[in-house]
Amino acid sequence: MSTLQEVPGEVARTREALTALLARLDPDAASRAAAPPPPARPTVVLVGAPGRGRGDLLAALLGLDAPPGPDRDGTRRATHALVGVPLLEELDLVVPARGADPDTWPVDGATAALVLADAAAPLGAGELDALGRAADRVDTVLFALTRTEAHRGWRTVLEADRALVAEHVPRLAEAPWFPVSAALARRAPDVPAAGAEALRRRSGLAALQREVHRLVARRRRMLAEANALRLLAAALDAALARAEAARTALRTPADGPGDLARRRDELLAARAALRRDHHTRWRADLAAARVAATDDLAARVRALGAAVRSRIDEADRAGLAAIPRELAGEVEALAGAVVDGLGARLRALVAATLADLVPAAELPALRVADRGEPALVPAPRARPAEDRLLVVAGAAGGLGLSRLALLPLLAVPIAPAALGAALVPVSVGLGLGAAGWVARARRLAADRAHLRQWSVEALAEVRGDLERVLADALIATEREVTLALDAALSDRARDLDDALAAAERAIRRAGTDRTEADRAAARTAAEAREGRDRAEALLRRLAALRDRVDAAADVAADVPADVPEPHPRAAPGT
Template identity: 55%
Template structure:
């Protein structure tokens, strides 16, 4: 690397580390110092059955060996291993491609068919950790259409892993390379068709004596990938929308619900009062129809007592209904202690029952009764007038006639007076119940007005408190958004600086 490039790499690393620290993510991995990491490592990765081990054998001019997974320089080893190691990393439990300590990747794909979705996903994951990647298309000797597959693979990689769109591809045939072993000049054509030598030279050019540079590039690539995978505030937009909707509909929703429930309580209370008053009236009208004069005289106090009991029951039921409404309306807004301190004044139910006025004696009724009684006495004596001795005994029957008339007149007068008193009692009962119902409805309405005022005030206070809490949360989200925007700017600058340094490293790697 040039003299200035290490400083640029260090500055880019520091920028990535600061951006990762801003998001609470781990720093990018450290790269080894010069000479401390040993030979650079080429990790050979690919899907099962693609011929990784056969390719490694062809690169090293050895028979495929199922034993070792890492090939290093040993006395008498092949030239390719003098300055780099080849690694066949084991796959993880879920089948992922684990690059291990790779300085670069050699991705092995099959010439028989284009890359599938699983291979592309695993390639995208591993390419986020290792900067330098080349591809080996294995099996060209067995598939005449390998060039079509190669173009399809290039397009798929460019679509799914755009940064590898310009990666190098090497069509190779380990089968031909193995067949050409030990054949001398006669096997030169097979060796050229195998394509192994160009891949060997390119691996040596890219990797040999460049462990430090490749590891620095991998560290930068890992940092860029980590930043692209940590996007803050992904759920914040949805939460902000929820808060804004709640803030807009907060007061309207609660007030509309409270008004509707209060109107329902009023209707229920008035219906309950009407039902009780009607039942009371029916009971007392039946009593009036059979009551004596003493019973009619006690009607007023009894009706007053019954109306007082009805009023107490209606008021108690209204109080219980209001308590349920308060609990349902404010339970989610006030604490239990605040709900307990909220007291609604109990209404005083005192129905004003008019006292029955004494009925004035009806003298016309008495005269009519006497006249009717005399008429009855004449009607009783009428058969005697046909008897021959009637004139003789007529004078003697006059007192009898008068007695019968007076008795009949007295009975008729009493019956008519009783009927008039009952009619008067029924009229008074209707007036008393109507007036009492009006008084109690006024009491209920007053109680509902008081409850409406108190609950509305308490509801407004609670909603104001809730509104302030929502505003505070919205302000906190806005502040987090502001910090995130500033953080995104710093992140974009760090990523751009790292990508520029990676481009310079790739230029140095490819041209020297």
């Protein structure tokens, strides 16, 4: 059996041999398995899922009310230079900052890891995965079950956690677990001495302090080498798994010519169906877009026509004169909204059609046709002669109304000649006033009727022009996207053809090539297994030797194993 003096040399030789083996089997894995430089002092990192109370436990282990403040990177470091407690005389405690991935625990460079679990519920899948990755990078791991004072069923949770760890990381099945309560430790100074001692015992911190000191401070010389061996063992185990997977794949019977022909027919049928399905869906979606755009245009034109007619009915002569100009601006805005809406609808349609065939950055840059002339509203035509005749007739009617208005006065019993002479100015005045009022009313009514007819004709012409713009845009889009769709489907077809050609080559290489590849994978698996087993055996010897050293140290010091460490709060701070 190796002595303590012989072990460092044996470990160094084994590391060198296994590193060379891994570099030959898997150079990438060898670079990932390079051990980080060990810290200047033994370091224990406190890791766990968010909310597990790492800072509270650190403060409780040191007998402080609050943990040390974080560094610039968020890491909390407890060293003897900062906190003068016995526990830190030979090791440092570190709460590392969390990385971007909460399921990855930063343990690189640490001497040992203290994993925190919560007494509220057993470890989750993410915690177990993170534990597995951490256990491949640090050899010494111990566990603390926190917040036991808040959960009466913590013993059931502890047993469940032990079983989960044994199932997912078998080498940690016998790792020590410590139920602890930072809250009880904080309450201890506030109660009488007898009660304080009882709270400290119930907190479980003394046992955890002793184990951290035993595992790390007394074993500092070989823990870094053990971590390096652990990294190599994990990397060789992964190389073994990859080699075994390759052998399994190589042993799978290759397709014969008949199977290959059937597979080709299936792939060709899938390619034809892919082209047919995409084109059918594209044409159906384009037809739906055409109907939606036409309906949108019709609704907008109807709403604008109703609004214009309402304004015509209520406008005076000045308002009627401004309506053609106002309608031109409204038609311009309507045309812009219709064309922009069609553009947005078509762009969304193109993205949906080509999303599974073309990367987003390579989608065709769709440009809907400019609206241009369709926004121009035809000017109102000159009023016809019939309108002027109606105005003149209205004026004549007004003169006749004036005479009718004077008939009652002719019944007055005075001389007719004198009466006639006196009524002439009145008759003329009334006639002219009535004629003017009737002429203005007839002219305003004629102007309104003329503008109503003009607005109907103008909006019908605008609608026709915009329908032509929409039709042109839809035709151009259909042509452009159909070409892009055909090109994308052709690329997919070429990919299928390449896959078929590769399958044919693989079949032709069957036999000798597969046998030789299987032999190479078997050699790789055997070498990786041998290297992993060599690393694991040396790790077990290191652990046994450390246990003997611990026992010898306890006997030489004549310290019973159950004597608790002095409470950190009893030590003066620096």
